[in-house]
Amino acid sequence: MHVLVAFDKFKDALSARDTCKIAVEAIKKCRPEWVIETAPLADGGDGFCDTLTGCLNGEFHETTVSGPLAKKVKAKFGIVSADRLQSTVFSLLNWKSNLKKIAVIELAESSGISLTPLEKRSPWTTTTAGLGEVIQSAIDHGANGAIVGLGGSATHDLGLGALWKLGFQFLDESGAVINKAPSP
Known part of the structure; x- marks a missing residue:
């Protein structure tokens, strides 16, 4: 059997x-x-990084980032060798074959609802800024591609907090740069 x-x-x-x-x-x-x-x-939420990185024999890293309420939290991410992924993954994601290290990042590690006390849960006051910080840490560790699991989120900021932390700028209706991250 x-x-x-x-x-x-x-x-x-x-x-x-x-x-x-x-x-x-x-x-x-x-x-x-x-x-x-x-x-x-894994469904993309809690456990995504552990499951995928472990199955692909990757290495785990930890970094301190802004949590969903902007307080510092520790977030884990993985780095896997691109040659551990099947060629169909590259085709499906339209990735170039020059990728060597792929980050495995789980939104729930930095901006997850499990990091937010019940009485403070509100998509209007939480942010994905920590996700951007995790992505930057993965880049600093040599990643040149990423798979991000988006489940278990505490926020609905459309990833604007993450993009802001990665250097993107946002403009108000008059064209002026907004100098703070969306949410909190």
């Missing part, structure tokens, strides 16, 4: 990789002759 074990995380309990590992161990106890493959899953 060939079996595929494919789990997403159990929120606040187990990562996708840990869940798959536990399931394989349990199945092996009952059916040691079965051939078992695993495929940890």
Whole structure:
């Protein structure tokens, strides 16, 4: 028998990789002759970076960034070698073959709802500025491409906070530069 074990995380309990590992161990106890493959899953939110970076044998990095309420938080991101990705990924994303290091970034690590206390949750007062800071840190670590999981967000600022942190400028209706990040 060939079996595929494919789990997403159990929120606040187990990562996708840990869940798959536990399931394989349990199945092996009952059916040691079965051939078992695993495929940890992620939906782009919590666990995306851990799952994808781990499955692609990448390296993890941590950086301190602005959280959704502009308070400092630690955010993890991954760097994977581009040769670990199948050529179909490059085709689907219309990427050039000169990419060497791909960042795996999870919005929830820097601008996630899990980082925002219930009483302070409001898309009008939260920002993705930390996402821009994570992207810049990944660039500083040599990444020249990125896959960003956008689930688990605490904000709906359209990524303007991230773009602002990456040096983009925004103008008001009169054409004057807005000198602060959108939200908070």
